[in-house]
Amino acid sequence: MSMTNLRQIVTQSGVQFGTSGARGLVASMRDDVCYAYAQAFLRAVAGAADTVVLGHDLRPSSPAIAAACAQAVRDAGKRVLFVGALPTPAIAYYAAVQGAPAIVVTGSHIPFDRNGIKFYRADGEISKADEQAMLDAGVQLPAAIAAAPLPPASDEPANAYVQRYLDVFGADALAGLRIAVYEHSSVARDILHTILEALGASVLPLGRTDQFVPIDTEAVRAEDIERAAQWAQEHSFDAIVSTDGDADRPLIGDERGTWLRGDIVGILCGQYLGADFVVTPVSSNTAVERCGSFKEVLRTRIGSPYVIAGMEQLAATHGQGAVVAGYEANGGFLLGSDIARNGATLKALPTRDAVLPIVAVLGLARERGCRVSEVTRALPPRFTASDRLQEFATESSRQLVARLAQDGALAAGLLAPQSGELANIDTTDGLRATFANGDIVHLRPSGNAPELRCYAEASTQADAEALCRACLERVAAQA
Structure with missing residues (x-):
């Protein structure tokens, strides 16, 4: 066996931690690299548990990566404890219930030629400090890795995830609603x-495909905007819903097929659950x-580890009984507190979830x-847009x-030459500029791929979209 540490393998392979888990090109995620990541997690973070929950998404490359992790x-x-192809939050929830660490093979929403691995302690998603501990951990690789076939998948985690919502919201919570599900390649x-x-x-199931579709809920593709509107004309439904590849980010559209922004979804979810904090x-x-x-x-900074740290901070400050929640601009919602509802308890799930x-x-x-389409009417008239320049070096x-x-x-x-004087610059994560007329433009390097993301906010949707589009055009022209 050869002895090294994970940091050296990261440098050599290019597979590295992003905002949420390890990410890299599929071609770089060789058996030895994935084995090393799993071993570093087991040695530095997972603790003494004798069982590890393992699952994956529907990317064609995911089962082979999962097999290498299983061998480690x-x-x-x-x-x-192999759970097969399941949503990341379902795997995380089941692992928490079992008091076991978990490994989830998923590239979430990133392009098809990439994949990734997410890691969970028994008490939830790993932190940035855990990532550093893994990078420093010594790993011992066998001369050759012959990953055994994955075992049959357990049905228990899927059943537990369904029951989580049925117990709390009840069998008639959505009675009378006709919901279209844009299935694509979502797990x-x-x-x-x-x-x-x-x-x-x-x-009403729609759009199922065996070809992986990299749905990004922060930058919805033009074809998916058009497709949802067309489906709304062809079918009668009350809403259309979907998720990204590993189902920790929702995509929710109204009866007209208009997709809601994820940061608006987060506000609505917080209101529905009665969140206090x-x-x-910063991009929301x-x-x-x-x-x-x-x-x-x-x-906070962008990324679920920072949101989780913020939830822990507020929970410690405000004590038991305070309902603490978090969400990201991609719509993923994190529940930091147990919530009593309808005589049952919705247990905390401090990782992004699309179903809630x-x-x-x-x-x-x-x-x-x-x-x-009317649930947002009571909110202040602030509108956001986001997009990205792909293949833009980090x-x-x-x-x-x-x-x-x-x-x-x-x-x-x-950023915004027509928006008046620059009123404020926030460098919490990237650069977020607020202008005299209230417009906001935010540039940030992606933590998962070679992309430059732009977030814009204005008093109308058209203005927000125009701000975002024009900024990216100017950046691309001077690159």
């Missing part, structure tokens, strides 16, 4: 159907503060007796952001 678990003398396409029907809805990244819509629904809103916000938005519309993104942070005049001219 077995070689460490631990049992593999949740079957279990989401099961959950919605268990809650009383009738389900909310944590969300400012309507969360302006709506007045929450006692405190804490802003879907149920919440539909439930809120039903509770208010309105259509899904180092180039960082250099651009650093340059703009040092030169306000350059930032104003490149």
